[in-house]
Amino acid sequence: MPHPRYIGRFAPSPSGPLHFGSLVAALGSFLDARARNGEWLVRMEDLDPPREMPGAADDILRTLERFGLHHDREVIYQSRRHEAYQAVLERLLDAGLAYPCACTRREIRAAGLPGGIYPGTCRNGLPTGREGRSIRLRVENSRIGFRDRLQGPVEENLAQQCGDFILRRADGLYAYQLAVVVDDAAQGITDIVRGADLLDSTARQIWLQRQLDLPMPGYLHLPVAVKPDGAKLSKQTFAPPVDPKQPTPQLARALRFLGHAVPEELEQSPPIEFLDWARKAWNPARLPAVAAIEAR
Numbered sequence: 001m002p003h004p005r006y007i008g009r010f011a012p013s014p015s016g017p018l019h020f021g022s023l024v025a026a027l028g029s030f031l032d033a034r035a036r037n038g039e040w041l042v043r044m045e046d047l048d049p050p051r052e053m054p055g056a057a058d059d060i061l062r063t064l065e066r067f068g069l070h071h072d073r074e075v076i077y078q079s080r081r082h083e084a085y086q087a088v089l090e091r092l093l094d095a096g097l098a099y100p101c102a103c104t105r106r107e108i109r110a111a112g113l114p115g116g117i118y119p120g121t122c123r124n125g126l127p128t129g130r131e132g133r134s135i136r137l138r139v140e141n142s143r144i145g146f147r148d149r150l151q152g153p154v155e156e157n158l159a160q161q162c163g164d165f166i167l168r169r170a171d172g173l174y175a176y177q178l179a180v181v182v183d184d185a186a187q188g189i190t191d192i193v194r195g196a197d198l199l200d201s202t203a204r205q206i207w208l209q210r211q212l213d214l215p216m217p218g219y220l221h222l223p224v225a226v227k228p229d230g231a232k233l234s235k236q237t238f239a240p241p242v243d244p245k246q247p248t249p250q251l252a253r254a255l256r257f258l259g260h261a262v263p264e265e266l267e268q269s270p271p272i273e274f275l276d277w278a279r280k281a282w283n284p285a286r287l288p289a290v291a292a293i294e295a296r
């Protein structure tokens, strides 16, 4: 079988316009893909309507275009993929790998396990008289390890970290962990480049890939931009949106954040020219291998 070519992706959730933190993830994943002559796909993670801002998905796509971050293929919207998630869920339920859970958040808290770990109450069947609210995936008391291209070896024991975790929530929404694994496989993603805030989701995703006999992509978790008080730059911390009228200087700022020296005169060039230079300059060995850096 020929070695699969590189297919990367950027997967924002449309809870607001693109901000500096998400531009860093977009640029890092884009350059890593283009430097290897790979494809770069965009996927909208619009699974959670109450958290979304109307118009944000289109706004993000327009901003990416303005910044010269042109994607391959059609954009996938998770809100239109429910059938695929449901099919996988049913397969896991039929195989006994997933099960319905009746527990409320309060009951799980009352069980008193550290970190709110699920105590396994419904593992061997629902308690008498109770109905399933959510669907959980069984985990094992064993270590799951992978080598992140930047963060190095990472290891987690899901039983000690979270316990059997949720695939479909009590409100009927599909969990991020399920959707991301199903979609990465459906799109043939070979390399995941994203923010280090998602590092502790990775073991759950690898476990789910294994239950579904899916290939494991490569991982590179980029440093995350934080504010001087240590809070992650995100829509939730009211990070200002990137200015679509100033694409190249902000691309330059994002690339400097990722440890690359950028000649100042390049800031005057159109984004496409800048990105062409950046694709050749891209060197993952320059990335700062820390989880969070203050954004200046």
Ligand SMILES: [Zn+2]
Pocket: 100, 101, 102, 103, 120, 121, 122, 123
């Ligand atoms: Zn339960």
